[in-house]
Amino acid sequence: xxxxxxxxxxxxxxxxxxxxxxxxxxxxxxxxxxxxxxxxxxxxxxxxxxxxxxxxxxxxxxxxxxxxxxxxxxxxxxxxxxxxxxxxxxxxxxxxxxxxxxxxxxxxxxxxxxxxxxxxxxxxx
Amino acid sequence: xxxxxxxxxxxxxxxxxxxxxxxxxxxxxxxxxxxxxxxxxxxxxxxxxxxxxxxxxxxxxxxxxxxxxxxxxxxxxxxxxxxxxxxxxxxxxxxxxxxxxxxxxxxxxxxxxxxxxxxxxxxxx
DNA sequence: CAGCATCCTGCGTGATACTG
DNA sequence: CAGTATCACGCAGGATGCTG
Numbered sequence: 570x571x572x573x574x575x576x577x578x579x580x581x582x583x584x585x586x587x588x589x590x591x592x593x594x595x596x597x598x599x600x601x602x603x604x605x606x607x608x609x610x611x612x613x614x615x616x617x618x619x620x621x622x623x624x625x626x627x628x629x630x631x632x633x634x635x636x637x638x639x640x641x642x643x644x645x646x647x648x649x650x651x652x653x654x655x656x657x658x659x660x661x662x663x664x665x666x667x668x669x670x671x672x673x674x675x676x677x678x679x680x681x682x683x684x685x686x687x688x689x690x691x692x693x694x
Numbered sequence: 695x696x697x698x699x700x701x702x703x704x705x706x707x708x709x710x711x712x713x714x715x716x717x718x719x720x721x722x723x724x725x726x727x728x729x730x731x732x733x734x735x736x737x738x739x740x741x742x743x744x745x746x747x748x749x750x751x752x753x754x755x756x757x758x759x760x761x762x763x764x765x766x767x768x769x770x771x772x773x774x775x776x777x778x779x780x781x782x783x784x785x786x787x788x789x790x791x792x793x794x795x796x797x798x799x800x801x802x803x804x805x806x807x808x809x810x811x812x813x814x815x816x817x818x819x
Numbered sequence: 820c821a822g823c824a825t826c827c828t829g830c831g832t833g834a835t836a837c838t839g
Numbered sequence: 840c841a842g843t844a845t846c847a848c849g850c851a852g853g854a855t856g857c858t859g
Contacts, residue, residue, distance in 0.1 A: 578800030579717045579793065585804065588851075592704045605821050624853050629822060651820045651859080660803055667799045668704065674792045675703030678785055679710065713831075730841050749833050754842060776839085776840045 585638060590623065590631045592668055595640060595657065599665045602644070602656035608632075640664060710763060715748060715756045717793055720765060720782065724790045727769070727781035730757075765789060 586592050590612055597603065597611050605628070612623050632655060635641045640661035646652040657665070711717050715737055722728065722736050730753070737748050757780060760766045765786035771777040782790070 576805075577718060577721075578797045578804055579721060580714075581804040582796050582800040583711075583714060583717060585800075586708075589705075589708060592708060593702060596702075596704060609821095624855090625822060626824085626854090627852055630851085645821095649820085649859085651822080653821060663803065664799060667795050670792050670795045671707050672703040674789060675707040675710075678788065679703055679706040680701075734841095749835090750842060751834090751844085752832060755831090770841095774839085774840085776842080778841060 585640075588627075588631050588634065590628065591635055592671070594631060594635060594655075595661060595664060596668050596672070598641060598655060598657050598661070599668075602654040605632075605653050605655070608655065635661075710765075713752075713756050713759065715753070716760055717796070719756060719760060719780075720786060720789060721793050721797070723766060723780060723782050723786070724793075727779040730778050730780070733757075733780065760786075 593612060594608060597608060603611070609622050609625070609628055612628070614622065632641070632643070636643050636655075639658055641655050642658050642661075644654045644656065646654070718737060719733060722733060728736070734747050734750070734753055737753070739747070757766070757768070761768050761780075764783055766780050767783050767786075769779045769781065771779070
């Protein structure tokens, strides 16, 4: 049955952004290409506290996942020392507004002080 | 330092919707209150295949989380047999458009057949 | 510099059984 | 009906160390 009954787009979306950093990486890349270590440095755990940064294994996986679904593109300059840049694809760019909407909503409803219990208050930045 | 350094809204959002069903529950509730079992029945694994439905433990937790962050409200009729309804709060409703945006994007970019490799193609049906 | 290989751990999720 | 109690498992994610 070619009858691929579509899954709820929301579920697909959930799968796509599964992982703690994918959204942030996309957002981080919205202003242009960045190198592996730049992304890594920009993804401090929350803000600048807990740990130094993400484990390379994790970042690597996120990056690959993002690339495999066509949101970002990997450009290897093939030089030494290595230089690799990641940038949003057209599809990735089309996703930025969605992230922006998320940010906007989160900014107004998640950071607001009117919350009864902000147990999920994340660390910072 | 009362300086509660705001976290990136995206991270807060990620935390908020952590869990496979939260977004879908919110979306499911956008049309009005629903009972526990209605929600449960509506949340078939993907569509109507794999498993019958969500484990009560899981649904219960998601519901509590959603309620604790003020997105939904629990109304217990205190009757017997038990009758409990869940409905979106004002805040929850304000979140619906965001989910709508996600759905829209996902519908256009995640279900589209123009994808090179849809390795993440959700099970669907 | 940009990764990969390994090990380890917490917790999110699933399945089943039980209760008010 | 609307949950809670338990048990178990897979996997995302963290920490190191190593390589081309």
